[in-house]
Amino acid sequence: xxxxxxxxxxxxxxxxxxxxxxxxxxxxxxxxxxxxxxxxxxxxxxxxxxxxxxxxxxxxxxxxxxxxxxxxxxxxxxxxxxxxxxxxxxxxxxxxxxxxxxxxxxxxxxxxxxxxxxxxxxxxxxxxxxxxxxxxxxxxxxxxxxxxxxxxxxxxxxxxxxxxxxxxxxxxxxxxxxxxxxxxxxxxxxxxxxxxxxxxxxxxxxxxxxxxxxxxxxxxxxxxxxxxxxxxxxxxxxxxxxxxxxxxxxxxxxxxxxxxxxxxxxxxxxxxxxxxxxxxxxxxxxxxxxxxxxxxxxxxxxxxxxxxxxx
Numbered sequence: 001x002x003x004x005x006x007x008x009x010x011x012x013x014x015x016x017x018x019x020x021x022x023x024x025x026x027x028x029x030x031x032x033x034x035x036x037x038x039x040x041x042x043x044x045x046x047x048x049x050x051x052x053x054x055x056x057x058x059x060x061x062x063x064x065x066x067x068x069x070x071x072x073x074x075x076x077x078x079x080x081x082x083x084x085x086x087x088x089x090x091x092x093x094x095x096x097x098x099x100x101x102x103x104x105x106x107x108x109x110x111x112x113x114x115x116x117x118x119x120x121x122x123x124x125x126x127x128x129x130x131x132x133x134x135x136x137x138x139x140x141x142x143x144x145x146x147x148x149x150x151x152x153x154x155x156x157x158x159x160x161x162x163x164x165x166x167x168x169x170x171x172x173x174x175x176x177x178x179x180x181x182x183x184x185x186x187x188x189x190x191x192x193x194x195x196x197x198x199x200x201x202x203x204x205x206x207x208x209x210x211x212x213x214x215x216x217x218x219x220x221x222x223x224x225x226x227x228x229x230x231x232x233x234x235x236x237x238x239x240x241x242x243x244x245x246x247x248x249x250x251x252x253x254x255x256x257x258x259x260x261x262x263x264x265x266x267x268x269x270x271x272x273x274x275x276x277x278x279x280x281x282x283x284x285x286x287x288x289x290x291x292x293x294x295x296x297x298x299x300x301x302x303x304x305x306x307x308x309x310x311x
Contacts, residue, residue, distance in 0.1 A: 037050055037291050038051045038266070038291050038292070038295065040224075040273065042197065042224045042272065043197075043222035043224055044173070044197045044222060044223075044224070045172075045173075045197075049086055049115060049272060049273050050085050050086065051272070051273055051274065051290075051291050052084065052262060052274060052276070052287055052288055052290055053084060053085065053115070053226070053273045053274065053275040054084060054086070054275055054278070054284070055275040056088065056093055056096040056097075056099075056100060056277060057089075057090070057093050057096070057228075057277055058093070059075075059096075059277045060093065060095075060096035060099045060100060060277075061093055061095050061096045062095065062099055063095045063099075069099055069103070072099055073106050073107065074281055075278065075279060076100075076107060077110055078284045079284055079288065080107070080110055080114075082284075082285065082288035082291075083288065083291065084288060085113050085114065085115040086273050086275065087117065088117040088118070088275045089117070089118050089119075089135075089139075090118060090119040090121055091118070091119065091120075091131050091134070091135060091150075092119070092121045092150060097135055100138070100139055101137075101139045101140045104139065114145075115145045115146070116139060116141055116145045116146070117145060117148065117175075117198075117226070118135045118139070118144055118147055119147065119148045119149065120135075120149055120162070121150035121151070121153055122154065124154070128154065128157070128158050128161060132147060132161070132165075135147075143171055144172070146171075146172065146173040146174070146175055146198055147162050147165070147171055147173075147174065147175070148175035148177045148198065149162070149175070149176045150177055151179065151182070151183075152176060152177075152178060152183055152186060152187065155176060159176065159196070162174040173197040173198055174195075174196050174197055174198070175197060175226070176190055176194075176196055176198075176199055176200070177200035177201070177228070178200070178202070179200075179201070181202055181209055184201075184209070184214060187199065187201070187214065188217060191214070191218065191223060192217065192221070196223060197224060198226060198272075199223050199224070199225055199226070200225075200226040200227075200228055201214060201226075202227070202229045203227045203271070204229065204230050204232050204236060205236065205261060205264045205304065205305060205308055206232060206235075206236065206308070207232065208305075211268070219269065219270045224273075225270050225271050225273075226272060226273050226274070226275055227265050227273070227274040227275065230265045230275075231258070231276055236257070237257060239311075240308060243311050245257065245260060246307060248300075248303065251296075251300065252267075252293070252294045252296040252300060253292070253293025254290075258283065258287055258289075259286065259287075259289055262274055262276065262287060262290035263295055263296060264296065264304050266291075266295065267296045267301060268301075
């Protein structure tokens with residue numbers, strides 16, 4: 001019975017996402033077009049990931065608050081039920097890793113398939129090794145899918161540690177991260193010289209700097225790209241949500257501003273996955289809806305940019 005209820009819930013949530021897609025164009029067109037969850041391959045392995053993941057910065061830092069923990073469990077359940085896989089966190093995010101471990105434990109088999117991504121964030125190499133072990137304990141995992149050097153802190157030593165873990169079979173993928181547009185020159189040199197699988201950086205419709213060098217380099221070097229802060233920490237909603245979406249967003253199956261911002265990000269050919277963070281189930285449903293239907297092509301992307309610049 002439990003398995004049946006789980007499958008029914010997942011089916012219902014996916015239908016909600018597809019109804020959102022369907023509402024953007026006529027029924028006759030929708031009946032011929034069957035939306036599917038959009039995935040992208042990890043260049044180093046070919047493993048495919050859904051283009052919409054989730055972050056946990058601030059939103060999962062709720063400490064031991066029992067009601068907040070239960071709420072985050074339902075947010076995470078919704079994420080998995082709608083086809084999500086990539087969950088990203090960090091020791092830097094306060095209690096987020098411990099809360100994730102609580103949620104994953106409560107969800108059991110519902111938390112599947114999980115692509116677990118965390119970071120190492122300390123200036124000391126040995127402390128970094130302890131931090132990695134602590135993260136595994138907090139999440140309740142034997143190993144991570146991906147571990148990343150957070151914001152380039154002590155990156156040479158931590159990268160050595162992570163690459164050795166990968167070679168020993170204790171880690172699938174190795175990455176490095178930055179945010180807020182910081183240290184891009186140094187990140188570029190690392191991408192050119194180090195055997196990393198992933199890079200994580202900030203990109204959104206009002207901050208396209210990474211299109212100049214970093215995203216083309218990721219394509220050239222075969223590095224997967226995770227996008228953090230796709231909503232500019234909510235700033236994009238503050239700036240644009242009071243305006244209507246234009247009718248032409250129907251052409252790429254977009255029904256709300258969250259999907260507008262996310263579909264812009266993940267439609268770039270270098271982007272593997274975006275990781276918006278939320279503490280609300282309704283927002284999670286909106287976010288995950290961006291992983292269904294069509295994506296804007298290059299011409300439409302320019303139209304999206306022109307529209308927000310006109311507001």
